[in-house]
Amino acid sequence: MGADVLAVLPELTLLVGAVVCLLLGSWTPRGRQHRVGVVAALASLAGAGFAVVGLMDGPTSAFSGTIAIDEATGVLRLVITLALLILLVLARGEIAHHPRESEVYVLLLLGADGVLLLGAATDLAVLVVAFLLASIPLYGLVGLSAGKAAPEAALKTYLVGALSGILMMLGASVLFGLIGSTAYSDLDGGLSSAPSAAAVAGVVLLLTGLLFKAGAVPAHFWVPDAVQGSWITSAAFLTTVPKLGAVLAVARLLDYLPSENHWVLLVAGLAAVSMTVGNLAALTQDDVRRLLAWSTISQVGYLLAVAASVTRTDQALPTLMLFVAGYAVTNLACFAVLAAEPDRLRIDQWRGLARRRPVLVASLGVGLLGLVGTPPTAVFVAKLLTITVTWEADLQWLAVLVALNTVLSLAYYLRWLAACLSSPDGAEPRGNDDSSALTAPRTAAAPVAAVCAVAAVVLGVVAGPVLALVG
Amino acid sequence: MLSLLVFLPAVAAALLLLPGVSDRWARWCFVGVTALETALVVAMWVGYESPGSGELAYAQQRPWIPGIGASYHVGLDGLSLPLVAMTCVIFAACAVFALAESSRPRQQAVLFLALMTTCLGLFAAADLVLFFVFFDLSIVGMYLSINGWGHGERRRSALMFFLYTFLGSLALLLGFVGLYVASAPHTFDMVALAADPPLQGSGTTGVAVLGAVLLGLAVKTPTVPFHTWLPPAHTDAPAIGSAVLAGVMLKMGTYGFVRIAMPMFPDAWRDWAPVLIVVGIVSVLWGALVALAQTDLKRMIAYTSVNHMGYILIGLGAAGLLGDGSAATDEARRTAISGAVTQMVSHGLLTGALFLLAGVVWARHQDYGLDRYGGLASKAPQFATLFVLAALGSLGLPGLSGFVAELQIFAGGIATAPVVAVALLGILLMTAVMLRAVQSLLTGPVDGLSSDFTDVRTREWVPVAGLLALSVLIGLAPSFLLDVIEPAAQSVAALVGR
Numbered sequence: 025m026g027a028d029v030l031a032v033l034p035e036l037t038l039l040v041g042a043v044v045c046l047l048l049g050s051w052t053p054r055g056r057q058h059r060v061g062v063v064a065a066l067a068s069l070a071g072a073g074f075a076v077v078g079l080m081d082g083p084t085s086a087f088s089g090t091i092a093i094d095e096a097t098g099v100l101r102l103v104i105t106l107a108l109l110i111l112l113v114l115a116r117g118e119i120a121h122h123p124r125e126s127e128v129y130v131l132l133l134l135g136a137d138g139v140l141l142l143g144a145a146t147d148l149a150v151l152v153v154a155f156l157l158a159s160i161p162l163y164g165l166v167g168l169s170a171g172k173a174a175p176e177a178a179l180k181t182y183l184v185g186a187l188s189g190i191l192m193m194l195g196a197s198v199l200f201g202l203i204g205s206t207a208y209s210d211l212d213g214g215l216s217s218a219p220s221a222a223a224v225a226g227v228v229l230l231l232t233g234l235l236f237k238a239g240a241v242p243a244h245f246w247v248p249d250a251v252q253g254s255w256i257t258s259a260a261f262l263t264t265v266p267k268l269g270a271v272l273a274v275a276r277l278l279d280y281l282p283s284e285n286h287w288v289l290l291v292a293g294l295a296a297v298s299m300t301v302g303n304l305a306a307l308t309q310d311d312v313r314r315l316l317a318w319s320t321i322s323q324v325g326y327l328l329a330v331a332a333s334v335t336r337t338d339q340a341l342p343t344l345m346l347f348v349a350g351y352a353v354t355n356l357a358c359f360a361v362l363a364a365e366p367d368r369l370r371i372d373q374w375r376g377l378a379r380r381r382p383v384l385v386a387s388l389g390v391g392l393l394g395l396v397g398t399p400p401t402a403v404f405v406a407k408l409l410t411i412t413v414t415w416e417a418d419l420q421w422l423a424v425l426v427a428l429n430t431v432l433s434l435a436y437y438l439r440w441l442a443a444c445l446s447s448p449d450g451a452e453p454r455g456n457d458d459s460s461a462l463t464a465p466r467t468a469a470a471p472v473a474a475v476c477a478v479a480a481v482v483l484g485v486v487a488g489p490v491l492a493l494v495g
Numbered sequence: 496m497l498s499l500l501v502f503l504p505a506v507a508a509a510l511l512l513l514p515g516v517s518d519r520w521a522r523w524c525f526v527g528v529t530a531l532e533t534a535l536v537v538a539m540w541v542g543y544e545s546p547g548s549g550e551l552a553y554a555q556q557r558p559w560i561p562g563i564g565a566s567y568h569v570g571l572d573g574l575s576l577p578l579v580a581m582t583c584v585i586f587a588a589c590a591v592f593a594l595a596e597s598s599r600p601r602q603q604a605v606l607f608l609a610l611m612t613t614c615l616g617l618f619a620a621a622d623l624v625l626f627f628v629f630f631d632l633s634i635v636g637m638y639l640s641i642n643g644w645g646h647g648e649r650r651r652s653a654l655m656f657f658l659y660t661f662l663g664s665l666a667l668l669l670g671f672v673g674l675y676v677a678s679a680p681h682t683f684d685m686v687a688l689a690a691d692p693p694l695q696g697s698g699t700t701g702v703a704v705l706g707a708v709l710l711g712l713a714v715k716t717p718t719v720p721f722h723t724w725l726p727p728a729h730t731d732a733p734a735i736g737s738a739v740l741a742g743v744m745l746k747m748g749t750y751g752f753v754r755i756a757m758p759m760f761p762d763a764w765r766d767w768a769p770v771l772i773v774v775g776i777v778s779v780l781w782g783a784l785v786a787l788a789q790t791d792l793k794r795m796i797a798y799t800s801v802n803h804m805g806y807i808l809i810g811l812g813a814a815g816l817l818g819d820g821s822a823a824t825d826e827a828r829r830t831a832i833s834g835a836v837t838q839m840v841s842h843g844l845l846t847g848a849l850f851l852l853a854g855v856v857w858a859r860h861q862d863y864g865l866d867r868y869g870g871l872a873s874k875a876p877q878f879a880t881l882f883v884l885a886a887l888g889s890l891g892l893p894g895l896s897g898f899v900a901e902l903q904i905f906a907g908g909i910a911t912a913p914v915v916a917v918a919l920l921g922i923l924l925m926t927a928v929m930l931r932a933v934q935s936l937l938t939g940p941v942d943g944l945s946s947d948f949t950d951v952r953t954r955e956w957v958p959v960a961g962l963l964a965l966s967v968l969i970g971l972a973p974s975f976l977l978d979v980i981e982p983a984a985q986s987v988a989a990l991v992g993r
């Protein structure tokens with residue numbers, strides 16, 4: 025038991041951090057709630073430290089094999105705790121002095137904790153618990169947001185989440201009925217003798233919950249509204265952190281399922297639909313928040329494409345983890361840019377920003393071109409590997425689709441970037457420019473964006489060692 | 496040494512980004528760095544000894560992503576060295592030409608220095624992933640150049656350029672992955688893949704994968720029917736952007752044919768060869784005919800590029816026809832390849848010069864209309880001299896580099912595939928195109944916008960004259976260039992014949 029507890033030290037650190045923050049927040053005057061944020065940041069930092077220690081210890085499992093502590097879990101822990109640090113800095117700029125400031129920190133920690141568990145779970149029951157732990161803070165984060173659209177966004181998120189959660193539990197129950205156990209390791213043997221219709225129903229229902237967390241088609245409807253309606257911090261959180269754990273969970277599930285073609289095709293099909301739908305919908309968006317939201321839906325499609333190949337090639341899991349890290353840092357760079365210019369909502373409001381804030385636009389450029397997969401950013405290496413592993417996994421059509429979707433996505437990412445680079449037209453009211461300058465850009469967001477952009481490039485250049493870490 | 500050559504401009508670009516660098520400094524730094532690069536490449540040329548087949552001079556290899564067999568591997572041979580040298584010369588010419596740039600000169604210098612690194616890196620790359628990285632980055636750089644310093648419908652043209660060439664680049668990537676997956680052990684290393692082509696004898700798979708690679712390269716080159724992005728991109732690009740785009744970046748496509756497509760897919764290349772020859776002939780004729788119909792000087796030059804790239808495709812396609820396998824045929828194939836590589840260098844120099852001259856015209860009156868000018872020969876004699884020389888070179892007059900290149904292509908091409916003779920008509924058409932431009936710009940009474948046309952300034956004629964001097968040098972004494980190219984052409988011909 026002691027060893028088990030030590031093995032999940034990063035998760036435990038976040039949990040304890042959340043509890044401490046909750047208590048501390050109740051005893052702290054509203055004006056000084058930022059110290060709660062400092063505690064939360066320390067907890068994430070400690071979590072990251074323990075994640076590194078865990079990575080060095082080598083693979084193991086905890087709590088009777090219900091949680092896998094392998095390299096993938098280790099990388100996930102590291103990525104999520106570091107992402108959490110970035111998010112806490114963004115939160116500090118955006119929600120300082122809000123009545124619920126400390127609660128936001130608590131929810132961020134708890135939500136991330138749930139996602140960590142989701143990615144590490146190798147047991148149906150733990151997976152369901154992790155889903156709940158990851159989802160409920162999310163509803164809170166969206167609902168607490170100050171915007172006018174927040175209540176609608178929260179309701180939508182909650183309804184889709186609750187529905188997919190119930191379906192997921194149903195799926196877990198069906199699978200439990202079929203295999204007589206909740207352990208993933210029994211799936212292979214149990215399902216090969218089970219009626220295939222029931223097995224498919226169980227797995228599909230279970231996947232629904234994971235797709236909700238991943239924000240993938242068909243459980244994606246909440247993403248654009250939630251991103252548009254909530255704080256940028258919350259939006260950045262919900263489009264980054266849960267996806268990472270969810271795709272890893274999908275990959276793990278697939279790995280344990282019987283090695284039959286239709287499971288791979290199921291995930292590959294979901295990946296194909298997700299990337300295509302996300303890109304097509306993003307093409308028509310004028311609101312940059314919705315544009316980014318749809319872009320994350322398409323990105324999760326690429327991630328799922330890697331997950332689909334996980335049983336067929338050894339290179340897929342390292343690729344997935346590199347993609348997870350690259351996606352997280354690149355996506356956060358884009359959202360940090362949004363946080364630095366929170367009043368520019370429509371694409372045409374970004375016109376001419378390159379002249380006024382060149383560094384910020386450069387960060388955005390790296391972020392957006394990074395999401396496309398332009399070298400030498402991390403997502404480029406990840407996408408190159410994605411095409412490679414899907415091809416090797418005999419899913420050539422998916423590899424072609426990834427390439428085609430990448431071209432498609434370029435159209436809308438460039439539309440935004442081109443607006444920033446263009447000279448401000450007469451069409452833009454000058455007064456608007458001045459007023460946005462007066463609303464004091466968040467000081468920390470622009471540096472955060474720059475740091476994330478640099479990290480996205482560095483991660484691409486040193487992709488070799490990162491891959492070797494998991495491979 | 497080679498890595499220094501490749502990355503020195505990028506380092507200079509990063510330093511220019513430091514706050515407090517004045518515009519004047521940036522302009523001269525741009526000139527200084529490109530001059531230094533040219534000096535470096537001359538030194539490398541002097542020290543160059545032809546490596547054996549399948550070997551590279553100045554090679555360097557460092558592990559990069561060992562998990563997928565991708566490494567930082569660069570090196571030069573007779574195919575890449577001439578193009579690397581040409582790149583340095585063209586950028587140096589552009590740097591001098593840009594000395595008078597008034598719109599954000601510092602940013603422009605940064606952008607072009609970074610672009611120079613991507614162009615040099617691409618020609619030096621001996622790893623497919625590295626090649627692709629530079630290929631894509633060059634697209635981003637050129638996009639920013641057209642978008643930031645172009646004129647007219649620059650945003651639209653820049654976007655079209657980006658989307659079109661990016662689509663091509665992804666087709667290329669798919670092809671690379673196809674090669675990688677088929678190779679055993681898996682690798683992206685060009686030298687290894689050329690030594691042991693993984694898809695050799697795989698029938699339709701090889702043909703399909705090569706098809707993806709060819710599509711990517713054909714968009715970049717561009718050949719008919721994938722050329723439609725080129726005229727708008729050129730028309731709206733700044734003068735030095737056009738010079739780099741036409742002079743250097745179009746060669747990325749044609750270079751890909753000789754460097755990647757031919758050695759790595761020998762039998763599939765032979766299957767594709769008839770198609771490539773036909774596409775080449777159509778590009779030659781179509782490019783020349785459409786150029787003949789243009790009233791816009793820059794669009795006209797852009798279409799002549801389509802024509803010139805067609806010759807390259809003809810030469811390389813002809814090299815894929817083995818014929819009876821006799822020594823005479825092999826000799827013809829080698830000549831055709833050598834001509835194609837010479838044409839890449841020659842076109843870079845001549846079209847670079849033509850676009851810079853078009854930039855001179857634009858700088859005077861912001862108008863490219865051929866019929867808006869007349870009688871410039873008396874108004875601006877130096878301009879007229881340079882323009883006539885560049886135009887004559889472009890149509891393939893003996894004594895300039897274009898003739899050396901086209902002579903080899905036709906000598907080799909007609910010997911292996913007599914149908915290539917049809918493309919000779921293209922030379923005739925090009926003569927008409929160029930003479931028409933010379934006539935309408937330079938001759939006749941001084942009218943229209945010509946009346947206050949000032950002649951070329953020092954920083955305008957020096958770079959153009961430099962490019963043309965090199966072209967004349969190659970035209971009169973081509974041996975220094977051909978001695979470098981021929982061994983490499985020989986080995987490519989042998990590789991395709993496997």
